[in-house]
Amino acid sequence: MSRQTHTKSPRVGDGALFRRTLIALTLIAGTVLVVAPLAIIAVQAFSRGFEYFAATITDSDTRHAIFLTVVTALIAVPINTIFGVAAAWAVTKFDFWGKRFLIVVIEIPFSISPIVAGVAYLFVYGLQGIFGPMFQDAGIRVLFALPGIVLASMFVTAPFVARELIPLMQAQGRDLEEAATSLGASGFRTFWSVTLPNIKWALLYGVVLCNARVMGEFGAVSVVSGNIRGQTNTLPLHIELLYHDYNTVGAFAAAFILAGLAVVTIIAKVFLERQGAGRRARPTLAAPFVAEKTQ
Amino acid sequence: MKIRLNDIAKTFDDFRAVRGVSLDIESGELVALLGPSGSGKTTILRMVAGLEYVDEGQIFFGDEDATSIPVRERGVGFVFQHYALFPHMTVGENIAFGMKVSKTKRTKAEITARVAELLRLVQLEGLADRFPSQISGGQRQRVALARALAVDPKVLLLDEPFGALDANVRRDLRRWLREIHSELGITTLFVTHDQEEALDLADRVVILDQGQIVQQGTPQEVTRNPDSAFVVRFLGDTNKLSATVMGGTADLGGASLAAPALPDGKADAYLRPGDLSWSATGGGIPAIVERVIDRPGNRRIIAATERGEPLEFDVPPEIVVKAGDRGFVQIERAQLFAAE
Structure with missing residues (x-):
């Protein structure tokens, strides 16, 4: 489009000064708050050269922390994804008594400090706790072991998928599912070929957020894991430990890995979206249609 | 298929949507449920489809008590008010959906042939590869009808079929639906709040108010001999x-x-x-x-x-x-x- 001559007064909020100020403010805030700290992590991680960086991250404790973080995510994210889809489906497609209460329950982890969750798990599964002795007798370690870490991570991230899906599924209503059922589709078939294709991007976004949070969770995990180096230390806990050891470069190197895992997740999301969009140009939601008279 | 509603009732929370409606619909008949909003007409239609549970009374399809047959086995074709076309499927895939999920196995070729036949019936040949968002409102309406007809329903149910369309398209589609009905002879029940639509299209008009039938008859009967002041006021x-x-x-x-x-x-x-x-x-x-x-x-x-x-x-x-x-x-x- 050619440059407009300034004969007309600009529309509201369209003035050049306003626009430039807004863009500048956003850029400055973005740089100071997001880009700069990330850049510093990268710079610091490599401040003593690549050799040192490599040595730090191949340290057995660090490797174990990375391993533990990835394993936790591989367990917690799929379970919470299934939970989120089931909860969103129940809340949006059915009417039942206590539905509002269920929505509130799903959102509790959002508003509760993760430390509180950790302490609660300590109370429930600890040796003095409710189920602690039972699991102890069965020879299962929940606290200060992988199950506790996974449970705490799951508590904190329980709402992520459901929260992404509920508004979308509410907006979509029940017509599509009713149509599929009236055409003879089973419940599973309806979910698989009608509901899922229409929520897949929101679902993917929820999964990415959930994964990022599981990998980055500090508070709840720090309470239940016991911070045992090389055994129950996840990556965020390990970073703090290194920092307290005055191993600043080591801490930054581990932080760099954690940030790297997040970036990999985001790249995976973008890649999947591209794949989905490129393979078949299917509109997910009804786009505004071009009026075209029939007959 | 003859349909008989025997004193059916439905209450939502504390709202009595349908209060004891009995109605016989003859095989092959085209019947309109006409009433103001809140008169219970859509609820009745959804109960016939099996999309709502019936609180009291029975629904018979022929001689069979269909009251507790689940939607997916009831064999009705339902056309939703806003069409409810699957946005991620093409027109052809939408129409084929019912045949693909059916217990009666059909070969790919059979399905393709049937889709082509239905597209011809609803005069949309050549649009099979479009998505619902790429066609007009009137065309979506016809796709929804083709999709409902694909599974050879015993009964065709339409909820405000022309409500979202502009006046000219609506009139054309009405005539066209009438033609399709006489061609296929399928028992059809549709809901509308538009008197003109009901009188123009239906063999018999059932007028509802506050969950009860106030009068039923041919368009001529209800317009010339209204039973009550309500019917007079409501009809025009x-x-x-x-x-x-x-x-x-x-x-x-x-x-x-x-x-x-x-x-x-x-x-x-x-x-x-x-x-x-x-x-x-x-x-x-x-x-x-x-x-x-x-x-x-x-x-x-x-x-x-x-x-x-x-x-x-x-x-x-x-x-x-x-x-x-x-x-x-x-x-x-x-x-x-x-x-x-």
């Missing part, structure tokens, strides 16, 4: 004049009507805009013209009687009349009911 524009009945004659203050069936006392006369005529002199109810609206086929006069009752009626285009004129209104025909 009408004027109401109060009258006094004495010895089988109703006095409207300047005009009188025979009212053999009414008891002495207060009554209401209902007059359609076409039931009244206008003359400048003599005979009739004295009135003063407030406004004249010119329309393509006639002139609509908005007037008031001397008693202050408003009147709206149509006169031929050549009648000379303007706001402020005084004159007389003659009654060609009227429907009288005892005052409410």
Whole structure:
């Protein structure tokens, strides 16, 4: 489009000064708050050269922390994804008594400090706790072991998928599912070929957020894991430990890995979206249609 | 397939949506459920489809009690108000969906052939590869119908089928649906709040108010012999004049009507805009013209009687009349009911 001559007064909020100020403010805030700290992590991680960086991250404790973080995510994210889809489906497609209460329950982890969750798990599964002795007798370690870490991570991230899906599924209503059922589709078939294709991007976004949070969770995990180096230390806990050891470069190197895992997740999301969009140009939601008279 | 509703009722929380409706729909009949919003018509349709549970009463398909048959096995074709086309599937895939999920296995070739046949039926050949978002509202409506017909339903149910379309498209589609119905002869029940639509399309009109049937019959029966003032008012524009009945004659203050069936006392006369005529002199109810609206086929006069009752009626285009004129209104025909 050619440059407009300034004969007309600009529309509201369209003035050049306003626009430039807004863009500048956003850029400055973005740089100071997001880009700069990330850049510093990268710079610091490599401040003593690549050799040192490599040595730090191949340290057995660090490797174990990375391993533990990835394993936790591989367990917690799929379970919470299934939970989120089931909860969103129940809340949006059915009417039942206590539905509002269920929505509130799903959102509790959002508003509760993760430390509180950790302490609660300590109370429930600890040796003095409710189920602690039972699991102890069965020879299962929940606290200060992988199950506790996974449970705490799951508590904190329980709402992520459901929260992404509920508004979308509410907006979509029940017509599509009713149509599929009236055409003879089973419940599973309806979910698989009608509901899922229409929520897949929101679902993917929820999964990415959930994964990022599981990998980055500090508070709840720090309470239940016991911070045992090389055994129950996840990556965020390990970073703090290194920092307290005055191993600043080591801490930054581990932080760099954690940030790297997040970036990999985001790249995976973008890649999947591209794949989905490129393979078949299917509109997910009804786009505004071009009026075209029939007959 | 003959459908019989036997005293069905449905309550949502504390709202009694349907209160004891009994209705017989003959095989091959095209029936309209007509009523204002909240009259329970959509709820009845959804109960017939199995999309809502029936609280009381039974629904029979032929001789079989279908009340507790789940939706997916009930064999109905349901066309939703907003079509509910699957946005991620093409028109062809939408139509094929019911056949693909059916327990009756069909080969790919059979499905393709049937989709082509249905697209021809709904006059949308060549649009099979479009997505619902790429076609017009009227075309979506026809795709929804083709999709519902694909599974050879025993009954076709349509919820406000033309509600979201503009007037011209609506009229065309109405005629077209009528043709499809006579071609296929499938028992069809549709819901509408549009009187014109119901009268234009249906063999029989069932008028509902507050969850109950107030009258049913052919379009001719319900328009010519309405049972109640509600039906008169609901079926179209009408004027109401109060009258006094004495010895089988109703006095409207300047005009009188025979009212053999009414008891002495207060009554209401209902007059359609076409039931009244206008003359400048003599005979009739004295009135003063407030406004004249010119329309393509006639002139609509908005007037008031001397008693202050408003009147709206149509006169031929050549009648000379303007706001402020005084004159007389003659009654060609009227429907009288005892005052409410």
